Amino acid sequence: MSELEKPMPEISVADAVRDRVHQTANISTSGIKVKATKLSVYYSDKQAVNEVTIDIPERCVTALIGPSGCGKSTFLRCLNRMNDMIDGARIEGEILLDGEDIYSSKTDVVQLRKRVGMVFQKSVPFPKTIFENVVYGPRVAGVRNRNRLMEIAESCLTRAALWDEVHDRLDDSALQLSGGQQQRLCIARALATNPDVLLMDEPASALDPASTARIEDLIFELKERYTIVIVTHNMQQAARVSDKTAFFFQGELIEAGPTTDVFTKPKQKRTEDYITGRFG
Amino acid sequence: MSSVAKTTALPPALPDHAGLGRWGRIRESLIHWILFTCGVLSVLTTVGIVLVLIIESIPFFAHVSLWEFLTSTNxxxxxxxxxxxxxxxxxxxxxxxxxxxxxxxxxxxxxxxxxxxxxxxxxxxxxxxxxxxxxxxxxxxxxxxxxxxxxxxxxxxxxxxxxxxxxxxxxxxxxxxxxxxxxxxxxxxxxxxxxxxxxxxxxxxxxxxxxxxxxxxxxxxxxxxxxxxxxxxxxxxxxxxxxxxxxxxxxxxxxxxxxxxxxxxxxxxxxxxxxxxxxxxxxxxxxxxxxxxxxxxxxxxxxxxxxxxxxxxx
Missing domain, CATH: 1.10.3720.10 (MetI-like)
Structure with a gap:
């Protein structure tokens, strides 16, 4: 077996797993927040996600990894029904949020999206002031009281670790912030609708290492309160921030389990090949 | 013809006139000047029109004050x-x-x-x-x-x-x-x-x-x-x-x-x-x-x- 010996996983990934400063949540004892069963997504004729079944543990970080086009972002976008807006998208299977089917005809999509917030790859502040960006969600939900909006802005910006940097210029344009600040603003904005679940689609892929580190620290803090699902291309990031990791390949869920297990003793050959950098 | 054959055989991203024969070079600069003239024409037209407007207005404003022109209501x-x-x-x-x-x-x-x-x-x-x-x-x-x-x-x-x-x-x-x-x-x-x-x-x-x-x-x-x-x-x-x-x-x-x-x-x-x-x-x-x-x-x-x-x- 010696010549076929498994190559050591990339040092930095192994280090990242070992050096996790924060306590890993025990995903086996956490409740299940979201449960996807045999979820398939088709874009016109092309199948993007194929019968994915996975549990998302409550108040944990679940990382979705895999090569480009593996369906991880598509899966993520099913969790707040963002795929509804894509022409020709069709969804089969079931997603339960706290036991309720989010694709049932009774579901109010607007309410669902308030409960399941989302942060995108590219930070997309609205061309408004910092304040107006944060309170956009509450505003469209009908909150008008200025004091109430101010409280929301302060608490969300604080949770997004941005308050100290912007508290004295809330009325400046959000477009003046740096990339990392804009992304934290988008996180604050997502928090302002008071969600339980936070979806993050490669939230740090456009940021420099320092800003990325801040976002990762923030993810750690946020999982105290929120269930987080993060799509990432960055294996070290998945290893650093997540409690559970799911590896997607060609639209299928190949393997999912506690992050430490997936990175140190993957069950599937393809998972191992991917996390050791043989492809992808 | 030979120069044409030569250019098609070359990779696309060559500097301006490299690899062209003498006639090819002349053709290139001819095209350059024709296109330049087209560009200049619109600039000259604009300048010409503005000049005519100004030059023809000067005798008018010698006769009628700008003040009257802009403020009189008659x-x-x-x-x-x-x-x-x-x-x-x-x-x-x-x-x-x-x-x-x-x-x-x-x-x-x-x-x-x-x-x-x-x-x-x-x-x-x-x-x-x-x-x-x-x-x-x-x-x-x-x-x-x-x-x-x-x-x-x-x-x-x-x-x-x-x-x-x-x-x-x-x-x-x-x-x-x-x-x-x-x-x-x-x-x-x-x-x-x-x-x-x-x-x-x-x-x-x-x-x-x-x-x-x-x-x-x-x-x-x-x-x-x-x-x-x-x-x-x-x-x-x-x-x-x-x-x-x-x-x-x-x-x-x-x-x-x-x-x-x-x-x-x-x-x-x-x-x-x-x-x-x-x-x-x-x-x-x-x-x-x-x-x-x-x-x-x-x-x-x-x-x-x-x-x-x-x-x-x-």
Whole structure:
């Protein structure tokens, strides 16, 4: 077996797993927040996600990894029904949020999206002031009281670790912030609708290492309160921030389990090949 | 031929004339100069027109003070005693431009928002070609359309209105600028990044919220620019307003009255039998110069606003 010996996983990934400063949540004892069963997504004729079944543990970080086009972002976008807006998208299977089917005809999509917030790859502040960006969600939900909006802005910006940097210029344009600040603003904005679940689609892929580190620290803090699902291309990031990791390949869920297990003793050959950098 | 064969065999990204034979080089520089001449031609034309406007206006302003031209409210260049106050003409032009703007801008923006945010591909496929047809109708057709269609309606609603009136000119000019407002506004609305809409939807916004609180504000400067270009077009519009608005230079804000715009005054003098080089003849250059300054100012403002938008979203 010696010549076929498994190559050591990339040092930095192994280090990242070992050096996790924060306590890993025990995903086996956490409740299940979201449960996807045999979820398939088709874009016109092309199948993007194929019968994915996975549990998302409550108040944990679940990382979705895999090569480009593996369906991880598509899966993520099913969790707040963002795929509804894509022409020709069709969804089969079931997603339960706290036991309720989010694709049932009774579901109010607007309410669902308030409960399941989302942060995108590219930070997309609205061309408004910092304040107006944060309170956009509450505003469209009908909150008008200025004091109430101010409280929301302060608490969300604080949770997004941005308050100290912007508290004295809330009325400046959000477009003046740096990339990392804009992304934290988008996180604050997502928090302002008071969600339980936070979806993050490669939230740090456009940021420099320092800003990325801040976002990762923030993810750690946020999982105290929120269930987080993060799509990432960055294996070290998945290893650093997540409690559970799911590896997607060609639209299928190949393997999912506690992050430490997936990175140190993957069950599937393809998972191992991917996390050791043989492809992808 | 050999040089051609040689160039096709070479990789595409070579410096300018490398690998070309002597004739190839001459051909290249010939093409270069022909294209350069085309470019220079438009610059020369612009400079020439502006120079003519200025040079021909100088003798006029030697005869009539700029102060009188810009402040007197009496425009009577062809009758004795002559009066050269352009204010009634500016008033007429402003009345038509603002009146048509008030009508065209909200309708244009509404149509643009509908086309960009709400229309199905099917309705778009009907409306867009219709707008192109609207944009292609000759302005003289619009002019008599105003007289035989809009004017009778206005006279029916407001009895006693003259056949030629500012309101019918406003209506017809608003129809004329509508396609431009719609297509420019729609372009900027569609240019609002999808990510921005997604971000708003992800916050639990519905379509109306996304449109009114995110998409339109994000496109606002482009929309403003399209408004300004439309106003500038309305100011410069000649044929339709000459036919529809009448030939009565007068200070009024009442659209039911017969007025005269700057462009219509130029048509009147230029097509009449005023002796060349007389002050009344030279008014066409002075009024033309004033028109040019107005539209240029507005166009520059529109370009400046558009350039600022582009910076914001790449």
């Amino acid at each position: 425009w009577a260049p062809t009758v004795r005693p002559q009066h050269f106050g352009a204010l009634p003409l500016i008033n007429g032009t402003a009345l038509v431009a603002i009146g048509s703007g008030i009508l065209a801008l909200p309708i244009g923006l509404g149509t643009a928002v509908y086309l960009s945010e709400y229309a199905t591909p099917w309705t778009r496929a009907i409306i867009k070609p219709m707008l192109e047809i609207l944009a292609g109708i000759p302005s003289v057709v619009y002019g008599y359309f105003a007289i035989i269609f809009f004017s009778p309606i206005i006279r029916w609603v407001f009895p006693g209105t003259k056949v030629f009136n500012a309101a019918s000119a406003c209506l017809v000019v608003s129809v004329m600028v509508l396609p431009m407002v719609i297509s420019l506004s729609e372009d900027v609305l569609r240019g609002v990044p999808r990510a921005l809409r997604d971000a708003a939807y992800a916050l639990g916004a519905n379509k109306f919220d996304v449109t009114t609180r995110v998409v339109v504000p994000a496109a606002m400067s482009g929309i403003m620019a399209s408004f300004l270009l439309a106003i500038s077009r309305a100011i410069g519009e000649t044929m339709a307003v000459t036919l529809a608005a009448g030939a009565n230079p007068r200070m009024t804000l009442n659209p039911l009255e017969s007025i005269q715009t700057m462009t219509a005054a130029i048509v009147q003098i230029a097509s009449g039998d005023t002796p060349a080089n007389s002050p009344e003849y030279r008014t066409i250059f002075a009024v033309g110069l004033a028109l040019f300054v107005m539209t240029l100012g507005i166009n520059i403002a529109a370009q400046w606003i558009l350039a600022r938008t582009r910076q914001k979203y790449e």
